[in-house]
Amino acid sequence: MNTQHPEPPALFTYTLRLGDDALVSAQRMGGWIAAGPQLEEDVALGNIGLDLLGQARALLTYAGDVEGAGRGEDALAYLRDERDFLNAQLFELDNGDFGFTIARLLVASSYQWELYSRLQSSADETLAAIAAKAVKEVAYHRDHATQWTLRLGDGTDESHGRMQRGLDDLWPYVDEVFESDDLVARLAADGLAVDPATLREPASSYVEKVLAEATLEVPETNVRHTGGRRGIHTERMGYLLAEMQYLARAHPGATW
Amino acid sequence: MVTTVPPVEEVRATVAAVPDPEGPVLTIEDLGILRDVTVDDAGHVEVTITPTYSGCPAMDAIRADVGAVLAERGLDDVEVRLVLSPAWTTDWMSDAGKQKLLDYGIAPPQPRGDGATVMVTLSLRCPQCGSPDTRELSRFGSTACKSLWVCNACKEPFDHFKTH
Numbered sequence: 001m002n003t004q005h006p007e008p009p010a011l012f013t014y015t016l017r018l019g020d021d022a023l024v025s026a027q028r029m030g031g032w033i034a035a036g037p038q039l040e041e042d043v044a045l046g047n048i049g050l051d052l053l054g055q056a057r058a059l060l061t062y063a064g065d066v067e068g069a070g071r072g073e074d075a076l077a078y079l080r081d082e083r084d085f086l087n088a089q090l091f092e093l094d095n096g097d098f099g100f101t102i103a104r105l106l107v108a109s110s111y112q113w114e115l116y117s118r119l120q121s122s123a124d125e126t127l128a129a130i131a132a133k134a135v136k137e138v139a140y141h142r143d144h145a146t147q148w149t150l151r152l153g154d155g156t157d158e159s160h161g162r163m164q165r166g167l168d169d170l171w172p173y174v175d176e177v178f179e180s181d182d183l184v185a186r187l188a189a190d191g192l193a194v195d196p197a198t199l200r201e202p203a204s205s206y207v208e209k210v211l212a213e214a215t216l217e218v219p220e221t222n223v224r225h226t227g228g229r230r231g232i233h234t235e236r237m238g239y240l241l242a243e244m245q246y247l248a249r250a251h252p253g254a255t256w
Numbered sequence: 257m258v259t260t261v262p263p264v265e266e267v268r269a270t271v272a273a274v275p276d277p278e279g280p281v282l283t284i285e286d287l288g289i290l291r292d293v294t295v296d297d298a299g300h301v302e303v304t305i306t307p308t309y310s311g312c313p314a315m316d317a318i319r320a321d322v323g324a325v326l327a328e329r330g331l332d333d334v335e336v337r338l339v340l341s342p343a344w345t346t347d348w349m350s351d352a353g354k355q356k357l358l359d360y361g362i363a364p365p366q367p368r369g370d371g372a373t374v375m376v377t378l379s380l381r382c383p384q385c386g387s388p389d390t391r392e393l394s395r396f397g398s399t400a401c402k403s404l405w406v407c408n409a410c411k412e413p414f415d416h417f418k419t420h
Contacts, residue, residue: 040394040404047396054311058340129341133310136343136420144395 010183012066013086014193015127016076017229018115019059020087021177023077025108026052027244031095041098044144048105051137058130078248082238083231090173092228092237099159100166102148107170109142110206111177114199123191146210153214164216172223178203179226261299262329268293270325271303277317278399279417281360284318288348291339301326301334306344308420309400346420358383363405363416382407383414392416 029049036042060073071079090108095101116138119131152159178200187193208218227233247254271293272285284290284305292304303322307315319336326334346365354364361383379388387409394404397415406413 040396043394043398044396047400050311050313050400051309052311054307054309058310125341129339129343130310132343133307133340137310140395147395 009066010187011124011192012063013183014187015059015063015066017086019056019063019076020085021091021112022052022056022059024085024087024091024240026050026056027240028091028095032101037098045101048141048144051141055130055134055137058133062126062130074248078245082233082241085233085237085241086229086231088173088176088228089225089234090170090177092233092240093170093173094236096166096169097162099152099162100169102145102152103163103166103170105141106145106149106210107174107203107207108177109138109145110203111199112138113142114203115194115196118194118198122193127192149210149216150214153211153216160215163214167211167216168219171219171221173225175224176226176228179229181229261295261297262331264293264295267295267301267326267329267331270329271322274318274321274325277314277321279357279362281356282353286350286353286356288346288350288353289318289344299331299333301331302337303334304337304339306339308344312400344420346417357417361414362402363414365417365419368419380405380416382410382412384412385410
Protein backbone atom coordinates (compact mmCIF):
# COMPACT_ATOMS: atom_id res chain seq x y z
CA MET A 1 0.00 0.00 0.00
CA ASN A 2 1.48 3.35 -0.92
CA THR A 3 -1.15 5.71 0.46
CA GLN A 4 -0.93 6.81 4.03
CA HIS A 5 -4.48 5.81 4.93
CA PRO A 6 -5.35 3.01 2.57
CA GLU A 7 -8.99 2.23 2.07
CA PRO A 8 -9.75 -1.10 3.80
CA PRO A 9 -10.83 -3.90 1.44
CA ALA A 10 -14.55 -3.64 0.66
CA LEU A 11 -15.16 -7.26 1.65
CA PHE A 12 -13.59 -6.56 5.07
CA THR A 13 -15.90 -3.59 5.61
CA TYR A 14 -18.98 -5.53 4.52
CA THR A 15 -18.18 -8.53 6.72
CA LEU A 16 -17.49 -6.21 9.63
CA ARG A 17 -20.92 -4.58 9.23
CA LEU A 18 -22.64 -7.95 9.50
CA GLY A 19 -20.37 -9.07 12.33
CA ASP A 20 -20.95 -5.87 14.31
CA ASP A 21 -24.74 -6.16 13.92
CA ALA A 22 -24.53 -9.67 15.38
CA LEU A 23 -22.04 -8.77 18.13
CA VAL A 24 -23.91 -5.72 19.38
CA SER A 25 -27.23 -7.63 19.27
CA ALA A 26 -25.68 -10.46 21.28
CA GLN A 27 -24.47 -7.98 23.90
CA ARG A 28 -27.98 -6.51 24.19
CA MET A 29 -29.58 -9.96 24.50
CA GLY A 30 -27.14 -10.81 27.28
CA GLY A 31 -28.52 -7.83 29.20
CA TRP A 32 -31.81 -9.70 29.66
CA ILE A 33 -30.28 -12.60 31.54
CA ALA A 34 -31.73 -12.56 35.06
CA ALA A 35 -33.98 -9.64 34.04
CA GLY A 36 -36.57 -11.36 31.81
CA PRO A 37 -40.28 -11.37 32.63
CA GLN A 38 -40.09 -15.09 33.33
CA LEU A 39 -37.34 -17.66 33.73
CA GLU A 40 -38.04 -19.28 30.35
CA GLU A 41 -37.53 -15.90 28.70
CA ASP A 42 -34.15 -15.41 30.38
CA VAL A 43 -33.16 -18.71 28.83
CA ALA A 44 -34.68 -17.84 25.45
CA LEU A 45 -33.06 -14.44 25.06
CA GLY A 46 -29.79 -15.82 26.43
CA ASN A 47 -29.84 -18.58 23.83
CA ILE A 48 -30.67 -16.15 21.04
CA GLY A 49 -27.75 -14.03 22.19
CA LEU A 50 -25.51 -17.08 22.11
CA ASP A 51 -26.47 -17.84 18.51
CA LEU A 52 -25.78 -14.23 17.57
CA LEU A 53 -22.45 -14.30 19.37
CA GLY A 54 -21.47 -17.43 17.44
CA GLN A 55 -22.37 -15.73 14.17
CA ALA A 56 -20.41 -12.65 15.24
CA ARG A 57 -17.33 -14.74 16.03
CA ALA A 58 -17.38 -16.41 12.62
CA LEU A 59 -17.91 -13.08 10.83
CA LEU A 60 -15.28 -11.14 12.78
CA THR A 61 -12.74 -13.95 12.41
CA TYR A 62 -13.33 -13.90 8.67
CA ALA A 63 -13.17 -10.10 8.52
CA GLY A 64 -9.77 -10.31 10.22
CA ASP A 65 -8.60 -12.89 7.67
CA VAL A 66 -9.74 -10.72 4.77
CA GLU A 67 -8.04 -7.67 6.24
CA GLY A 68 -4.81 -9.63 6.63
CA ALA A 69 -3.39 -7.31 9.26
CA GLY A 70 -3.25 -9.89 12.04
CA ARG A 71 -6.42 -8.83 13.83
CA GLY A 72 -8.47 -11.75 15.12
CA GLU A 73 -12.01 -11.84 16.49
CA ASP A 74 -10.95 -10.60 19.93
CA ALA A 75 -8.97 -7.64 18.60
CA LEU A 76 -11.92 -6.63 16.45
CA ALA A 77 -14.48 -7.05 19.22
CA TYR A 78 -12.56 -5.58 22.13
CA LEU A 79 -9.95 -3.21 20.79
CA ARG A 80 -11.82 -1.02 18.35
CA ASP A 81 -13.28 2.33 19.31
CA GLU A 82 -16.82 3.50 18.72
CA ARG A 83 -16.11 5.17 15.36
CA ASP A 84 -14.73 1.88 14.00
CA PHE A 85 -17.92 -0.09 14.72
CA LEU A 86 -20.15 -0.42 11.67
CA ASN A 87 -23.40 -1.84 13.09
CA ALA A 88 -26.68 -0.14 12.29
CA GLN A 89 -27.90 2.02 15.18
CA LEU A 90 -31.02 -0.13 15.61
CA PHE A 91 -28.96 -2.84 17.26
CA GLU A 92 -27.24 -0.65 19.86
CA LEU A 93 -30.32 1.03 21.34
CA ASP A 94 -31.04 0.22 24.97
CA ASN A 95 -33.20 -2.84 25.58
CA GLY A 96 -36.05 -0.72 26.90
CA ASP A 97 -38.96 -2.77 28.19
CA PHE A 98 -39.82 -6.26 26.99
CA GLY A 99 -42.16 -4.80 24.35
CA PHE A 100 -39.36 -2.79 22.79
CA THR A 101 -36.98 -5.75 22.88
CA ILE A 102 -39.52 -7.99 21.12
CA ALA A 103 -40.32 -5.28 18.55
CA ARG A 104 -36.61 -4.98 17.77
CA LEU A 105 -36.12 -8.75 17.65
CA LEU A 106 -39.00 -9.06 15.19
CA VAL A 107 -37.57 -6.43 12.85
CA ALA A 108 -33.95 -7.54 13.27
CA SER A 109 -34.61 -11.25 12.76
CA SER A 110 -36.88 -10.59 9.77
CA TYR A 111 -34.09 -8.55 8.18
CA GLN A 112 -31.44 -11.16 9.04
CA TRP A 113 -33.57 -14.04 7.78
CA GLU A 114 -34.01 -12.41 4.37
CA LEU A 115 -30.32 -11.48 4.33
CA TYR A 116 -28.90 -14.88 5.23
CA SER A 117 -31.36 -16.75 3.00
CA ARG A 118 -29.80 -14.92 0.05
CA LEU A 119 -26.21 -14.75 1.31
CA GLN A 120 -26.15 -18.56 1.33
CA SER A 121 -25.62 -18.31 -2.43
CA SER A 122 -22.77 -15.78 -2.17
CA ALA A 123 -19.84 -16.37 -4.50
CA ASP A 124 -17.72 -16.01 -1.35
CA GLU A 125 -17.59 -19.51 0.11
CA THR A 126 -16.98 -18.44 3.70
CA LEU A 127 -19.81 -15.93 3.79
CA ALA A 128 -22.08 -18.52 2.16
CA ALA A 129 -21.16 -21.11 4.81
CA ILE A 130 -21.71 -18.68 7.72
CA ALA A 131 -25.05 -17.63 6.22
CA ALA A 132 -26.21 -21.23 5.73
CA LYS A 133 -25.77 -21.86 9.46
CA ALA A 134 -27.12 -18.49 10.56
CA VAL A 135 -30.32 -18.67 8.52
CA LYS A 136 -31.54 -21.69 10.47
CA GLU A 137 -30.85 -19.93 13.76
CA VAL A 138 -32.45 -16.60 12.91
CA ALA A 139 -35.52 -18.45 11.57
CA TYR A 140 -36.05 -19.68 15.13
CA HIS A 141 -35.45 -16.17 16.54
CA ARG A 142 -38.00 -14.73 14.13
CA ASP A 143 -40.50 -17.35 15.10
CA HIS A 144 -39.99 -16.56 18.79
CA ALA A 145 -40.42 -12.81 18.19
CA THR A 146 -43.53 -13.48 16.10
CA GLN A 147 -45.19 -15.53 18.81
CA TRP A 148 -44.52 -12.86 21.45
CA THR A 149 -45.69 -10.06 19.16
CA LEU A 150 -49.00 -11.87 18.61
CA ARG A 151 -49.40 -12.61 22.31
CA LEU A 152 -48.59 -9.09 23.48
CA GLY A 153 -50.23 -7.18 20.63
CA ASP A 154 -53.45 -9.14 20.83
CA GLY A 155 -53.30 -9.39 24.62
CA THR A 156 -54.37 -6.91 27.30
CA ASP A 157 -54.62 -3.14 26.89
CA GLU A 158 -51.37 -2.82 28.81
CA SER A 159 -49.44 -5.36 26.70
CA HIS A 160 -50.88 -3.97 23.46
CA GLY A 161 -49.96 -0.41 24.45
CA ARG A 162 -46.40 -1.30 25.41
CA MET A 163 -45.86 -3.35 22.27
CA GLN A 164 -47.12 -0.44 20.15
CA ARG A 165 -44.92 2.05 22.01
CA GLY A 166 -41.94 -0.23 21.44
CA LEU A 167 -42.62 -0.24 17.71
CA ASP A 168 -43.14 3.54 17.64
CA ASP A 169 -39.85 4.16 19.43
CA LEU A 170 -38.02 1.73 17.17
CA TRP A 171 -39.36 2.83 13.81
CA PRO A 172 -37.06 5.81 13.11
CA TYR A 173 -34.13 3.35 13.25
CA VAL A 174 -35.56 0.63 11.00
CA ASP A 175 -34.85 2.12 7.60
CA GLU A 176 -31.09 2.21 8.14
CA VAL A 177 -30.72 -1.57 7.98
CA PHE A 178 -32.08 -1.48 4.42
CA GLU A 179 -29.80 1.31 3.21
CA SER A 180 -27.50 0.64 0.32
CA ASP A 181 -24.28 2.41 -0.59
CA ASP A 182 -21.61 2.18 -3.31
CA LEU A 183 -19.55 -0.34 -1.39
CA VAL A 184 -22.29 -2.89 -0.87
CA ALA A 185 -23.76 -2.29 -4.33
CA ARG A 186 -20.38 -3.09 -5.92
CA LEU A 187 -19.97 -6.26 -3.86
CA ALA A 188 -23.53 -7.30 -4.65
CA ALA A 189 -22.90 -6.81 -8.36
CA ASP A 190 -19.98 -9.22 -8.02
CA GLY A 191 -22.25 -11.77 -6.34
CA LEU A 192 -20.41 -11.52 -3.00
CA ALA A 193 -22.84 -9.48 -0.90
CA VAL A 194 -26.59 -8.94 -0.67
CA ASP A 195 -27.73 -5.38 -1.30
CA PRO A 196 -29.82 -4.47 1.80
CA ALA A 197 -32.18 -2.41 -0.36
CA THR A 198 -33.44 -5.65 -1.92
CA LEU A 199 -34.45 -6.89 1.55
CA ARG A 200 -36.71 -3.96 2.41
CA GLU A 201 -39.79 -5.30 0.64
CA PRO A 202 -39.72 -8.95 1.77
CA ALA A 203 -38.73 -8.15 5.37
CA SER A 204 -41.29 -5.35 5.72
CA SER A 205 -43.97 -7.52 4.22
CA TYR A 206 -43.33 -10.23 6.83
CA VAL A 207 -43.29 -7.74 9.73
CA GLU A 208 -46.44 -5.99 8.52
CA LYS A 209 -48.30 -9.26 8.23
CA VAL A 210 -47.42 -10.15 11.83
CA LEU A 211 -48.36 -6.68 13.10
CA ALA A 212 -51.73 -6.84 11.36
CA GLU A 213 -52.47 -10.21 12.92
CA ALA A 214 -51.37 -8.85 16.30
CA THR A 215 -53.78 -5.89 15.95
CA LEU A 216 -50.83 -3.48 15.98
CA GLU A 217 -50.30 -0.46 13.76
CA VAL A 218 -47.32 -0.04 11.44
CA PRO A 219 -45.88 3.21 12.82
CA GLU A 220 -45.60 6.25 10.58
CA THR A 221 -42.57 8.46 10.92
CA ASN A 222 -40.63 10.99 8.93
CA VAL A 223 -37.56 10.60 11.11
CA ARG A 224 -34.81 8.35 9.82
CA HIS A 225 -31.70 7.96 11.91
CA THR A 226 -28.64 6.78 10.05
CA GLY A 227 -24.85 6.72 10.17
CA GLY A 228 -23.97 3.41 11.82
CA ARG A 229 -22.44 1.93 8.67
CA ARG A 230 -20.03 4.90 8.67
CA GLY A 231 -19.23 4.59 12.36
CA ILE A 232 -21.63 7.26 13.60
CA HIS A 233 -23.56 6.03 16.60
CA THR A 234 -26.09 7.04 19.21
CA GLU A 235 -25.12 8.03 22.72
CA ARG A 236 -25.88 4.47 23.88
CA MET A 237 -23.03 2.92 21.91
CA GLY A 238 -20.25 4.26 24.13
CA TYR A 239 -21.87 2.78 27.24
CA LEU A 240 -22.38 -0.55 25.50
CA LEU A 241 -18.72 -0.72 24.45
CA ALA A 242 -17.49 0.38 27.87
CA GLU A 243 -19.26 -2.58 29.44
CA MET A 244 -18.40 -5.07 26.69
CA GLN A 245 -14.75 -4.13 26.37
CA TYR A 246 -13.85 -3.32 29.97
CA LEU A 247 -12.30 -6.64 30.93
CA ALA A 248 -10.26 -7.09 27.76
CA ARG A 249 -8.90 -3.56 28.00
CA ALA A 250 -8.20 -3.63 31.74
CA HIS A 251 -6.37 -6.95 31.46
CA PRO A 252 -4.76 -7.04 28.01
CA GLY A 253 -4.28 -10.58 26.74
CA ALA A 254 -6.29 -12.13 29.59
CA THR A 255 -7.35 -15.73 28.99
CA TRP A 256 -9.32 -18.20 31.05
CA MET B 257 5.93 -39.01 18.59
CA VAL B 258 4.97 -42.63 17.94
CA THR B 259 7.13 -45.17 16.21
CA THR B 260 4.27 -47.04 14.59
CA VAL B 261 1.40 -45.03 13.21
CA PRO B 262 -1.90 -46.76 14.04
CA PRO B 263 -4.34 -47.38 11.18
CA VAL B 264 -6.77 -44.58 10.49
CA GLU B 265 -9.77 -46.77 11.43
CA GLU B 266 -8.38 -47.14 14.94
CA VAL B 267 -7.68 -43.44 15.27
CA ARG B 268 -11.13 -42.64 14.00
CA ALA B 269 -12.73 -45.04 16.49
CA THR B 270 -10.84 -43.33 19.32
CA VAL B 271 -11.99 -39.88 18.24
CA ALA B 272 -15.54 -41.05 17.50
CA ALA B 273 -15.96 -42.24 21.11
CA VAL B 274 -15.38 -38.77 22.59
CA PRO B 275 -18.56 -37.83 24.50
CA ASP B 276 -20.52 -34.65 23.82
CA PRO B 277 -19.69 -32.54 26.92
CA GLU B 278 -23.26 -31.17 27.09
CA GLY B 279 -24.96 -34.54 26.72
CA PRO B 280 -22.44 -37.23 27.65
CA VAL B 281 -24.88 -39.98 26.66
CA LEU B 282 -23.97 -39.17 23.04
CA THR B 283 -20.60 -39.41 21.35
CA ILE B 284 -19.54 -36.77 18.85
CA GLU B 285 -20.10 -39.38 16.16
CA ASP B 286 -23.68 -40.06 17.33
CA LEU B 287 -24.25 -36.31 17.22
CA GLY B 288 -23.12 -36.15 13.60
CA ILE B 289 -20.48 -33.48 14.13
CA LEU B 290 -17.43 -35.61 13.33
CA ARG B 291 -16.75 -35.06 9.66
CA ASP B 292 -13.38 -36.61 8.93
CA VAL B 293 -10.26 -38.12 10.47
CA THR B 294 -7.01 -38.51 8.56
CA VAL B 295 -3.57 -39.72 9.62
CA ASP B 296 -0.43 -39.34 7.56
CA ASP B 297 2.72 -41.53 7.65
CA ALA B 298 4.40 -39.23 10.13
CA GLY B 299 1.53 -39.64 12.60
CA HIS B 300 0.00 -36.21 11.97
CA VAL B 301 -3.71 -36.45 12.73
CA GLU B 302 -6.27 -34.10 11.26
CA VAL B 303 -9.76 -34.18 12.76
CA THR B 304 -12.56 -32.22 11.10
CA ILE B 305 -15.62 -31.30 13.16
CA THR B 306 -18.56 -29.01 12.58
CA PRO B 307 -20.50 -27.01 15.18
CA THR B 308 -24.14 -27.74 15.90
CA TYR B 309 -25.19 -24.11 16.49
CA SER B 310 -22.90 -21.15 15.63
CA GLY B 311 -22.50 -20.24 19.29
CA CYS B 312 -22.21 -23.74 20.73
CA PRO B 313 -19.86 -23.30 23.70
CA ALA B 314 -19.01 -27.02 23.70
CA MET B 315 -16.78 -26.77 20.63
CA ASP B 316 -13.72 -25.66 22.60
CA ALA B 317 -14.22 -28.48 25.10
CA ILE B 318 -14.62 -31.02 22.28
CA ARG B 319 -11.44 -29.79 20.65
CA ALA B 320 -9.56 -30.24 23.92
CA ASP B 321 -11.10 -33.68 24.56
CA VAL B 322 -10.15 -34.92 21.08
CA GLY B 323 -6.56 -33.80 21.70
CA ALA B 324 -6.55 -35.51 25.09
CA VAL B 325 -7.78 -38.95 23.93
CA LEU B 326 -5.30 -38.98 21.06
CA ALA B 327 -2.46 -37.94 23.36
CA GLU B 328 -3.26 -40.98 25.52
CA ARG B 329 -2.57 -43.11 22.47
CA GLY B 330 0.74 -41.35 21.91
CA LEU B 331 -0.57 -39.18 19.11
CA ASP B 332 0.32 -35.62 19.99
CA ASP B 333 0.62 -34.06 16.56
CA VAL B 334 -3.08 -33.31 16.21
CA GLU B 335 -4.93 -30.60 14.38
CA VAL B 336 -8.65 -30.13 14.99
CA ARG B 337 -10.30 -28.20 12.17
CA LEU B 338 -13.69 -26.56 12.40
CA VAL B 339 -15.73 -26.38 9.21
CA LEU B 340 -19.11 -24.68 8.80
CA SER B 341 -20.22 -26.01 5.44
CA PRO B 342 -22.36 -27.92 4.82
CA ALA B 343 -24.32 -26.75 7.85
CA TRP B 344 -25.01 -29.37 10.51
CA THR B 345 -28.51 -30.76 10.76
CA THR B 346 -30.08 -33.14 13.27
CA ASP B 347 -30.67 -35.49 10.31
CA TRP B 348 -27.00 -36.42 10.71
CA MET B 349 -27.62 -37.82 14.17
CA SER B 350 -27.28 -41.61 14.07
CA ASP B 351 -30.21 -43.89 14.87
CA ALA B 352 -28.13 -45.27 17.72
CA GLY B 353 -27.74 -41.71 18.99
CA LYS B 354 -31.48 -41.07 18.85
CA GLN B 355 -32.15 -44.28 20.77
CA LYS B 356 -29.56 -43.32 23.41
CA LEU B 357 -31.25 -39.94 23.86
CA LEU B 358 -34.63 -41.59 24.27
CA ASP B 359 -33.28 -44.05 26.83
CA TYR B 360 -31.73 -41.12 28.68
CA GLY B 361 -35.09 -39.31 28.84
CA ILE B 362 -34.59 -36.77 26.05
CA ALA B 363 -37.06 -36.79 23.14
CA PRO B 364 -34.89 -37.10 20.01
CA PRO B 365 -35.14 -34.78 16.98
CA GLN B 366 -37.56 -35.65 14.18
CA PRO B 367 -36.66 -35.87 10.50
CA ARG B 368 -36.31 -32.42 8.97
CA GLY B 369 -37.99 -33.01 5.68
CA ASP B 370 -36.84 -30.78 2.86
CA GLY B 371 -36.74 -27.07 2.31
CA ALA B 372 -38.59 -25.90 5.39
CA THR B 373 -36.59 -23.60 7.63
CA VAL B 374 -38.75 -23.76 10.72
CA MET B 375 -39.84 -27.12 11.99
CA VAL B 376 -43.26 -27.37 13.48
CA THR B 377 -43.28 -30.22 15.91
CA LEU B 378 -46.79 -31.61 15.77
CA SER B 379 -46.59 -34.37 18.30
CA LEU B 380 -43.83 -35.55 20.52
CA ARG B 381 -43.97 -38.72 22.55
CA CYS B 382 -43.06 -38.49 26.23
CA PRO B 383 -39.74 -40.30 26.67
CA GLN B 384 -40.85 -41.42 30.16
CA CYS B 385 -44.30 -42.95 29.58
CA GLY B 386 -44.66 -42.90 25.79
CA SER B 387 -47.83 -40.80 25.76
CA PRO B 388 -48.30 -38.54 22.71
CA ASP B 389 -50.22 -36.07 24.93
CA THR B 390 -47.39 -33.58 25.52
CA ARG B 391 -46.92 -29.83 25.20
CA GLU B 392 -44.06 -27.39 24.78
CA LEU B 393 -43.27 -25.39 27.92
CA SER B 394 -40.43 -23.32 26.55
CA ARG B 395 -38.98 -23.09 23.06
CA PHE B 396 -35.52 -22.73 24.56
CA GLY B 397 -33.96 -25.08 27.06
CA SER B 398 -30.80 -25.83 29.00
CA THR B 399 -28.63 -25.72 25.86
CA ALA B 400 -28.98 -24.15 22.42
CA CYS B 401 -30.06 -27.47 20.92
CA LYS B 402 -32.94 -28.25 23.32
CA SER B 403 -36.47 -27.11 24.14
CA LEU B 404 -38.45 -27.89 27.28
CA TRP B 405 -41.63 -29.99 27.21
CA VAL B 406 -44.04 -31.53 29.70
CA CYS B 407 -46.17 -34.66 29.47
CA ASN B 408 -49.86 -34.15 30.19
CA ALA B 409 -50.28 -37.84 31.03
CA CYS B 410 -47.48 -38.54 33.52
CA LYS B 411 -46.87 -34.82 34.32
CA GLU B 412 -43.09 -35.21 33.96
CA PRO B 413 -41.14 -32.43 32.26
CA PHE B 414 -38.60 -33.49 29.64
CA ASP B 415 -36.03 -32.07 27.24
CA HIS B 416 -36.47 -32.28 23.49
CA PHE B 417 -33.45 -32.21 21.20
CA LYS B 418 -34.81 -29.72 18.67
CA THR B 419 -35.07 -30.65 15.03
CA HIS B 420 -32.58 -28.34 13.27
